[in-house]
Amino acid sequence: MNITFLSNDVYLADGIRVDNLVDRLYCIFDLEGTGILAEHESITQFGAILYQNGRVLDTFTSLVNSTTPIPEAVQQLTGISNESLVDAPSYSEVYRRFIEFCGDAVLVTQAGYEYDLPMLKKHCHLHDVPYVERPVIDTKALFAAIHPELDEVFSTDYLIDYYGIEDTDIKRHDAAGDCVLISRILMRILAEYRTKQLADFDLTEGLKVRRFIIPQMYLSKQG
Known part of the structure; x- marks a missing residue:
């Protein structure tokens, strides 16, 4: 699996193939961090759910001890404080x-090719932990593969609006809550695959996907 960042706006995903999408066991995961720029930030929370055929089978969540302070704005957004991480386990243990x-299980993320995977790989390197290679589906790319007519950033909010997904019962910007939301997005996309009689996610020839837009609060950290 290769993710190549072609510009600030687009990445190329290739070398990825997952067969038999409908019946797969998935591990949907999400990370919270001290910020959105993977090269600068630290992971503060893991969330994951085991998901198959529309059902949540098990859940996992843990805070992570961070050496990078969480900015006040991010504390307000995620509800995770610097104080709450003091006694949290290390990245090595949580990973x-x-x-x-x-x-x-096949891993599933939303915008993970841009954020979650780079964060995992960086932290594995920093903590001298082997990164475990396995198939990963990003719901953005899964959606983009069947909608070449759309030229948008397929953000979480975009997909919520596109499918009319209920999210008022979910705690957003919380890794555990976001996993449930991603499961609802995945369910809708897989339903489209079934309607189109597509059984596989095949990016062996490559797919260009628009990257997320960096919020203004993070732009000062670039460079």
Whole structure:
């Protein structure tokens, strides 16, 4: 699996193929961090759910001890404070537990090719932990693959609006809550795949996807 950032606006995903999408066991995961720029930030929370055929089978969540302070604006957004991380387990410990929880499931993220995977790989390197290679589906790319007519940033809010997904019962910007939301997005996209009689996610020839727009509060950190 290769993710190549072609510009600030577009990435290329290739070398990815997942067969038999409908019946797969998925581990949907989400990370919270001290900010949105993966090269600068630290992970503060893991969330994951095991999901198959429209059902949540199990859940996992943990805070992560961070060496990077959480800015006040991000504390307000996520509800995670610097104080709450003082006694949290290390990245190494949480990542080990996360991989055990996932087992052989295919990983699923939303905007993970741009954020979650770079964060995981960076932290594995920093903590001298082997990064476990496995198939990963980003719901943005999964959606883009069947909608070449659309030239948008397929953000979480875009997909919520597109499918009319209920999200008022979910705590947003919380890793556990966002996993439930991603499961609802995944369910709607897989329903489209079934309608189009598509059984596989095949990016072996590459797919260009528009990257998320960096919020103004983070722009001062660039460069």
